[in-house]
Amino acid sequence: MFAYIKGVVEETAQDSIVLDHDGIGYFIYVPSTVLSQLPGKGVEVKIHTYFQVKEDGFSLFGFLSKEELELFKLLISVNGIGPKAGISILSVLSAEDLRFAIASEDDKAIAQAPGVGKKTAQRVIIDLKDKIDFVGAVESKLDAGEKNAISGARNDAILALSSLGYSQTESYKAVAEIENADEMDVESIIKEALKKLTFM
Numbered sequence: 320m321f322a323y324i325k326g327v328v329e330e331t332a333q334d335s336i337v338l339d340h341d342g343i344g345y346f347i348y349v350p351s352t353v354l355s356q357l358p359g360k361g362v363e364v365k366i367h368t369y370f371q372v373k374e375d376g377f378s379l380f381g382f383l384s385k386e387e388l389e390l391f392k393l394l395i396s397v398n399g400i401g402p403k404a405g406i407s408i409l410s411v412l413s414a415e416d417l418r419f420a421i422a423s424e425d426d427k428a429i430a431q432a433p434g435v436g437k438k439t440a441q442r443v444i445i446d447l448k449d450k451i452d453f454v455g456a457v458e459s460k461l462d463a464g465e466k467n468a469i470s471g472a473r474n475d476a477i478l479a480l481s482s483l484g485y486s487q488t489e490s491y492k493a494v495a496e497i498e499n500a501d502e503m504d505v506e507s508i509i510k511e512a513l514k515k516l517t518f519m
Contacts, residue, residue, distance in 0.1 A: 320370040321379065327363050334406065336381070338366060347381040348402070350409040356383055369395075371402050380406060387414045397446045399439050408432040408443075420444075422451045423488035473500055476508040485516060 324347070326340030331354060338345045347366060357364060366381035367388040380402050382388045387409065394405040411432045412420060420428040421444055429440035473494050480490035493512035494500060500508050 321368045323365055323367045324379075324381070325363065325365045328357060328360050331357065331360065334410075336366075338364070338381075345379060347379045348406055349381045350387075350406050351411075352409060352413055353381065353383050353387075369402065378402065382409075384414070390414050390417060393447055393450060394443065397443050399442060400435075404432070404435055404439075407434055418451050421447050423491065424448070424486050425488055472503065472505045472508055475505045476500075476512060479505065479509055480512055480516070489516060 324338055324340055324345055326338040326345065328336055329339045329344060330337035334351070335346060335348050336354070336357070338347055347368065349366075364383070366383065367385055368382075369380040369388060369391060371378040371380065380391065382391060391402075391405050391409060394400050394408060395402055400408075408417065408429060412428060416428070419425070424444050426437055426440040426444055429435060429443055430437045476494050477487065477490045480493065481487050485493075490512070493515040494508060496515055497503070497508060497511045500511075503511070
């Protein structure tokens, strides 16, 4: 019903804000990551919203970017994850960190969210893993000077190690630690990574 609401921040609370738009105050649930990025009260912001309809009433959930909103929608498509749990997860993990946690099967990171146990975190990973671009998630985690590091031979090596049974997180870490990997072929990177993985 509401794609977004543009208005002035009137109030903030632990998990919500009141946004004034043309004299109407919209109560919107937001993750703490959004609260920490708000410019402050009295400032106009654009909040991308999800409108929930239930028998006992309506609720709005808001985010500063479409990316966060789309990730929230993916989260609540998982059985057992409602909007409140989705907000909880996005309060402890940024959109970037959540994508990386899903892609790298890091259920511990997701389970940090209040009210989200290990089984629920694993269900999130199982249901959403194929919908998350692993390479893109890894690249977004890299420092600005390494943006192009995970490409070509390195990427192929990570995929090969994953197919051998190592988690994508382990594979990524092992490959990332190899010096001069950009000058090596896939086979050499895999050999070096396997040496590191035996000590992890």
